[in-house]
Amino acid sequence: MKFPSLSxxxxxSPMDHAQCxxxxxxxxxxxxxxxxxxxxxxxxxxxxxxxxxYPVICSRMKEIKVKDASTxxxxxxxxxxxxxxxxxxxxxxxxxxxxxxxxxxKYVHRVYDAIAPHFSxxxxxxxxxxxxxxxxxxxxxxxxDAGCGNGKYLGLNSSCYFIGCDxxxxxxxxxxxxxxxxxxxxxxNLPYRTNFGDAAISIAVLHHLSTENRRKKAIEELVRVxxxxxxxxxxxxxxxxxxxxxxxxxxxxTEKHVEEWRGPRSPCVRCPSSFSLESIPETEENGLxxxxxxxxxxxxxxxxxxxxxxPQNKDDSLVSKDGRSQQEYFVPWHLPYHRAEVSGASAVALxxxxxxxxxxxGAVVYNRYYHVFGEGELERLVSGMDxxxxxxxxxxxxxxxxxxxxxx
Amino acid sequence: xxxxTHNILSSNIKGVxxxxxxxxxxxxxxxxxxxxxxxxxxxxxxxIDWKAFSDASKIMGYVELPEEAPEPSVLDSDLDFLRxxxxxxxxxxxxxxxxxxxxxGRKFPVNKGIPNMLLHxxxx
Numbered sequence: 001m002k003f004p005s006l007s008x009x010x011x012x013s014p015m016d017h018a019q020c021x022x023x024x025x026x027x028x029x030x031x032x033x034x035x036x037x038x039x040x041x042x043x044x045x046x047x048x049x050x051x052x053x054y055p056v057i058c059s060r061m062k063e064i065k066v067k068d069a070s071t072x073x074x075x076x077x078x079x080x081x082x083x084x085x086x087x088x089x090x091x092x093x094x095x096x097x098x099x100x101x102x103x104x105x106k107y108v109h110r111v112y113d114a115i116a117p118h119f120s121x122x123x124x125x126x127x128x129x130x131x132x133x134x135x136x137x138x139x140x141x142x143x144x145d146a147g148c149g150n151g152k153y154l155g156l157n158s159s160c161y162f163i164g165c166d167x168x169x170x171x172x173x174x175x176x177x178x179x180x181x182x183x184x185x186x187x188x189n190l191p192y193r194t195n196f197g198d199a200a201i202s203i204a205v206l207h208h209l210s211t212e213n214r215r216k217k218a219i220e221e222l223v224r225v226x227x228x229x230x231x232x233x234x235x236x237x238x239x240x241x242x243x244x245x246x247x248x249x250x251x252x253x254t255e256k257h258v259e260e261w262r263g264p265r266s267p268c269v270r271c272p273s274s275f276s277l278e279s280i281p282e283t284e285e286n287g288l289x290x291x292x293x294x295x296x297x298x299x300x301x302x303x304x305x306x307x308x309x310x311p312q313n314k315d316d317s318l319v320s321k322d323g324r325s326q327q328e329y330f331v332p333w334h335l336p337y338h339r340a341e342v343s344g345a346s347a348v349a350l351x352x353x354x355x356x357x358x359x360x361x362g363a364v365v366y367n368r369y370y371h372v373f374g375e376g377e378l379e380r381l382v383s384g385m386d387x388x389x390x391x392x393x394x395x396x397x398x399x400x401x402x403x404x405x406x407x408x
Numbered sequence: 409x410x411x412x413t414h415n416i417l418s419s420n421i422k423g424v425x426x427x428x429x430x431x432x433x434x435x436x437x438x439x440x441x442x443x444x445x446x447x448x449x450x451x452x453x454x455x456i457d458w459k460a461f462s463d464a465s466k467i468m469g470y471v472e473l474p475e476e477a478p479e480p481s482v483l484d485s486d487l488d489f490l491r492x493x494x495x496x497x498x499x500x501x502x503x504x505x506x507x508x509x510x511x512x513g514r515k516f517p518v519n520k521g522i523p524n525m526l527l528h529x530x531x532x
Contacts, residue, residue: 176520196455
């Protein structure tokens with residue numbers, strides 16, 4: 001949604017409702033007091049409009065209903081916009097934890113879709129710790145691999161039955177072509193009956209989830225779908241990498257960007273994320289860790305200041321000014337040119353700024369979003385669960401790992 | 409998609425309290441032979457919701473399964489039953505069609521044997 005500059009509204013000629021809306025919102029933003037969040041099909045109910053004193057034949061905005069919102073943002077006739085939260089209680093959120101944030105759509109889903117065959121060709125070495133876990137399972141076990149990728153671990157134990165799922169259709173296609181049973185699904189909302197599986201694995205998956213609530217939800221899902229006594233193995237990338245030179249290749253994400261793209265962290269609504277991403281094209285050269293251009297920066301700052309309600313206590317995972325460790329990164333994937341030609345996805349990615357070319361390396365470079373885990377973080381996420389206990393935990397090859405057992 | 413997978417799948421749309429079993433719309437069924445493993449079948453049998461499994465196999469065009477689940481001891485003695493159980497559970501594939509939420513009627517497509525269970529924004 002593009003916003004006209006204020007000067008374009010100096011004419012007193014009548015405006016249509018859409019222009020009216022844009023004007024109101026634009027002025028709200030500049031006033032720094034008021035945020036709308038727009039989905040594609042937001043609906044309006046308008047009365048006579050005079051909030052900003054523009055002589056237009058339009059209606060006064062009483063309420064703006066945004067899709068999925070449980071919070072109503074209201075303008076009042078005195079011209080001062082303000083927010084009324086009509087949350088039933090203080091814990092409401094207009095965005096479900098199961099709803100995918102923009103940063104994951106752009107820097108996880110679309111990337112894996114684009115790189116799937118190449119990614120799969122590099123994923124063949126079976127991690128001994130995972131293999132050992134799977135081989136220890138009793139004959140006839142039903143094993144659920146959530147975030148199975150190219151299906152590397154499906155069928156590893158031939159006496160067990162594996163069902164893999166992943167958010168990426170191209171990766172699932174690779175699994176099924178190999179003869180495995182696999183489906184397209186979301187690790188945060190598994191389409192499986194409760195208590196059915198004997199074991200579940202989540203290998204290098206949770207670090208692609210951009211909020212703590214989503215990471216917790218994914219763990220809860222893994223535990224939900226296994227029977228009482230069933231085991232769950234989770235592995236995630238560690239902050240503490242064995243090869244420290246790797247970190248020089250990663251792009252740390254700053255707090256400003258992560259806040260914008262994660263969407264609401266606090267129990268109550270924060271609006272700006274998808275709005276800003278849709279309205280402002282990206283122009284940075286070097287991924288998204290640098291500072292935004294001037295006009296966008298000020299707009300973003302307005303939004304942050306105008307956020308409806310105060311943010312909750314920061315996640316441990318954010319960069320904080322007291323020097324806690326950086327945990328949010330873009331990690332590059334180099335897709336060689338000769339592999340990129342295979343699908344049109346790369347052409348689209350380059351055109352939309354999702355990826356860039358590196359002629360020196362002869363590759364299209366994608367960025368993947370990671371929240372890498374600190375020591376103890378997985379345990380902390382599990383500690384609040386009343387139906388699972390940790391039966392093993394270890395650090396192996398730059399990954400933090402836990403094995404959970406479902407207790408009731 | 410095999411019928412063993414169908415037996416674990418459930419509609420996870422927001423607000424749905426009874427998402428199992430999913431209805432099946434068949435456009436194409438394919439049979440792919442796989443080696444029988446008696447131990448595996450004995451272990452998996454207690455997990456299976458037999459009614460859902462038996463109904464689903466009929467929709468897929470296989471009518472040999474008994475309506476009622478047999479006693480588990482049958483698995484040790486009745487090779488004919490084991491073979492039919494194995495065939496329906498693991499050798500019938502829904503290649504093209506859809507899975508249907510029993511509460512909302514929402515269809516989850518199955519293409520090239522792959523169910524897509526992803527929900528839309530307004531369903532989560």
